[in-house]
Amino acid sequence: MHFVQKNFTAIQLEQFYRSLLLPRMTEEKMLVLLRQGRISKWFSGIGQEAIAVGATLALENDEWIMPLHRNLGVFTTRNMPLNKLFMQWQGAKSGYSNGRERSFHFGSREHYICGMISHLGAQMSVADGVALAHKLKKENKVALAFCGEGATSEGDFHEALNIAAVWDLPVIFLVENNGYGLSTPVQEQFRCESIVDKAKGYGMEGVQIDGNNILTVYDTIKGVREYCIERRKPYLVECMTFRMRGHEEASGIKYVPETLLSVWEKKDPVKTFEQWLLQQNILTTTDIESIKTDLKKHIDAEIEKGSVNAVVAPSTEEELSDVYAERIAFGGLTTAIIDNEAALEHARFTIREKRFVDAISEGIYQSMITHDNLVLMGQDIAEYGGVFKITEGLLNKFGKERVRNTPLCESGVIGAALGLSIEGYKSVVEMQFADFVTTGFNQIINNLAKIHYRWGQNADVVIRMPTGAGVGAGPFHSQSNEAWFVHTPGLKVVYPSTAMDAKGLLIAAVNDLNPVMFFEHKALYRSISGPVPEENYEIPIGKARRVEEGEDLSIITYGAGVHWALEYAARHTDTSFDILDLRTLLPLDYDAISESVLRTGRVLILHEDTLIGGIGAEVSAWIQEHCFAQLDAPVLRCASLDTPVPFNIELEKHFLAKSRIHEYVQKLLHY
Numbered sequence: 001m002h003f004v005q006k007n008f009t010a011i012q013l014e015q016f017y018r019s020l021l022l023p024r025m026t027e028e029k030m031l032v033l034l035r036q037g038r039i040s041k042w043f044s045g046i047g048q049e050a051i052a053v054g055a056t057l058a059l060e061n062d063e064w065i066m067p068l069h070r071n072l073g074v075f076t077t078r079n080m081p082l083n084k085l086f087m088q089w090q091g092a093k094s095g096y097s098n099g100r101e102r103s104f105h106f107g108s109r110e111h112y113i114c115g116m117i118s119h120l121g122a123q124m125s126v127a128d129g130v131a132l133a134h135k136l137k138k139e140n141k142v143a144l145a146f147c148g149e150g151a152t153s154e155g156d157f158h159e160a161l162n163i164a165a166v167w168d169l170p171v172i173f174l175v176e177n178n179g180y181g182l183s184t185p186v187q188e189q190f191r192c193e194s195i196v197d198k199a200k201g202y203g204m205e206g207v208q209i210d211g212n213n214i215l216t217v218y219d220t221i222k223g224v225r226e227y228c229i230e231r232r233k234p235y236l237v238e239c240m241t242f243r244m245r246g247h248e249e250a251s252g253i254k255y256v257p258e259t260l261l262s263v264w265e266k267k268d269p270v271k272t273f274e275q276w277l278l279q280q281n282i283l284t285t286t287d288i289e290s291i292k293t294d295l296k297k298h299i300d301a302e303i304e305k306g307s308v309n310a311v312v313a314p315s316t317e318e319e320l321s322d323v324y325a326e327r328i329a330f331g332g333l334t335t336a337i338i339d340n341e342a343a344l345e346h347a348r349f350t351i352r353e354k355r356f357v358d359a360i361s362e363g364i365y366q367s368m369i370t371h372d373n374l375v376l377m378g379q380d381i382a383e384y385g386g387v388f389k390i391t392e393g394l395l396n397k398f399g400k401e402r403v404r405n406t407p408l409c410e411s412g413v414i415g416a417a418l419g420l421s422i423e424g425y426k427s428v429v430e431m432q433f434a435d436f437v438t439t440g441f442n443q444i445i446n447n448l449a450k451i452h453y454r455w456g457q458n459a460d461v462v463i464r465m466p467t468g469a470g471v472g473a474g475p476f477h478s479q480s481n482e483a484w485f486v487h488t489p490g491l492k493v494v495y496p497s498t499a500m501d502a503k504g505l506l507i508a509a510v511n512d513l514n515p516v517m518f519f520e521h522k523a524l525y526r527s528i529s530g531p532v533p534e535e536n537y538e539i540p541i542g543k544a545r546r547v548e549e550g551e552d553l554s555i556i557t558y559g560a561g562v563h564w565a566l567e568y569a570a571r572h573t574d575t576s577f578d579i580l581d582l583r584t585l586l587p588l589d590y591d592a593i594s595e596s597v598l599r600t601g602r603v604l605i606l607h608e609d610t611l612i613g614g615i616g617a618e619v620s621a622w623i624q625e626h627c628f629a630q631l632d633a634p635v636l637r638c639a640s641l642d643t644p645v646p647f648n649i650e651l652e653k654h655f656l657a658k659s660r661i662h663e664y665v666q667k668l669l670h671y
Helices: 010-035 049-058 072-077 082-090 123-137 155-166 195-201 214-231 258-265 269-279 285-306 316-321 341-346 356-370 394-398 410-422 434-448 451-455 482-486 499-511 560-571 590-600 615-626 649-655 657-669
Strands: 143-148 171-177 205-210 235-240 351-355 374-378 403-405 426-430 461-467 492-494 516-521 529-533 545-548 553-557 577-581 584-586 603-610 636-640
Touching (some): 010 049, 010 072, 010 214, 049 072, 195 205, 214 269, 351 356, 356 374, 356 394, 410 461, 461 499, 482 492, 482 516, 482 584, 492 499, 499 529, 545 560, 577 590, 590 603, 615 636
Parallel strands (some): 205 235, 553 577
Antiparallel strands (some): 492 584
């Protein structure tokens, strides 16, 4: 291996050696403790340390890194206390994730390290968002994301590189090509000669380097960093390396030819650098032994300090409270809260009649004024104004930096939204149709929803979801998929049915610090109008609305179902209906549900979503458990057929729950 000293001083080179040796010796100690049962899981980085250490040394300490589970060198080079890292690996509450995460699936704002998730490649678009924040702030900083050669086959890799290139973002994509994705060799993963060849396809520069040479890694990343900042462009670096142990300790390395292990053993990044330092008389044998002794004492002392009783006394209250980021007061923000009609009457608002679609547009506009750190992202939302024209005109008012057209890559854009949040920005992402959210599902479920619970980082992201049937759009533009997200702790799910609620809930969603799935029924956009205050106001998330008070039968519903219930009640005035609009599906307003049940004793849960697994099942189960004594009949659910949404209008009418309301109401009334 050829090391080039260039302008590195002896002091710098010794520091490089110490930085390289620390994760190696730490890991060797952890492998002993793993066999002793003191830690439960370990992903080895032996043989790859030069990449993590060299890249981290080349960045500024306040530049975000998105590492993976073999990048112990990132954590040690950022001077994270080893005793606390050891607590983390034990699953102790005093670790970085309160015992909620293992190995390196955590982050630290203090050290500018973003915690990975197990779904490889997902952190690359998060780096895009951080880099976009730097660009918006006009800061001379980069973001760096690690990935392995296996993850370059993931869609997240392609989406992240494409976004970075299209938006000219200062982000470094660092690929650790260690030859194997678990046991699958590279020749079974891709057919291109080198991963770096892929850079050209996205219009970016790239370079392949020796990942076991710490000086090469440091020098390359240092230069690439300067390039990204000066040119405001991304860069792909492929580091050739090898892991000398299994994917994780239980898997072993029997699938690796012994000859290959022998070849890479001679390229060991720690031993080769140590030998070069001795050959160049930069360090002596005595110096080497002294450094190793110092590090051993340091590691042993830190492990002793971090050896705690890992048994955690769980607290239900604490666990639940950490799922969401707590709402804080915004400086200078004066938003009226309307949680009932009386509050509206006393607020002295200027009321105008507005369509549902216009109320949403106004909510976005006023939020953009309130929050100068709010960025809108979505397909065709800028000049075109979105397929439903909700963002029309906003580009002229707020400019292309804040109203951003995106490529067709839902996962990449949602990941970028999380990256923006990490750097203190808010974002509203428009799904062109709620159906298309499936391609961004991983980022929502595993990144946005879990991140605050895992390591205290909030995801300040609203995802707008044009949803629902009734417009003859067929099975891929008409789904009601809200129940998918209600099952996910960490998300908030909002579904307004009136123009007033649409504006107020959207403003509340933007003001919230947590990820909010905001459902907008397409059929209501231009068919429903109502009184809407001109001023800035919030409808509280998690608060249901009593639409009508009655005595005979409760209809608990939301979205288009509210209007179906009102239409039915207007045609059947001989029955006194109590109609409750849930408005928020996560968290649910259980008090309002209980009160409605108490008023009538007979409950019909009505929703457009299909029956099996719909939100109606959860509400019904809760009522049976908590309000059974008040019931005079079984709780019934009226939902759409358990089929995809058909295109033909007559088939669609038959599919929708609206066609079966009378049947279920009569069952309840005559029970």
